[in-house]
Amino acid sequence: MADPLTPSISDRICKHMNEDHAEAIVLYAKAYAGATSATAAEMVSIDAQGMNLMAQVEGAITPLRVEFDHELQDSEDAHQTLIAMVRQARTQPQ
Template sequence: MTAITTEVSSRICQHMNEDHSDAVLLYAQAFGGLKEATAAQMQAIDPEGMDITTLVNGETKLVRIIFDHVLKDSEDAHHTLIAMLKEARVKAE
């Protein structure tokens, strides 16, 4: 169990932005209320939520997405992000 420290947040964000940028965009659209966002990058994640910068109509906007529970550790973050992605995909249909 690895606590979500600043270093862990940076690692998660780098992984999500490099390997799962489509998921980050879906989070912003589905949970951040920014359906018109065309690009997104995860800036930080902590036990309560995540900060994502988005591109909306040529403007950069920051959105804070609160989780439905306080994350216990990085494994909880992993499972929560997967569950949120599945939910976001359903919302997008």
């Protein structure tokens, strides 16, 4: 089993996603939070049930919540789930 989703693990995941996968976070905002006009987004936190984002939507910074389709068990589950979600989002029309 990988690391449980503690606040420090959440911080690590968010830092990595914000630095290396900013385009994926915008996709999450558009595909899973209904913010289809989002132009930028940042992952603020992640927990077993979902992720909290701050997105630039029509000129305003907007908090968004994306719920997962299952409760995450650990950091490896989070990693695999985030990958699957971005792959799914890329198949949807933008």
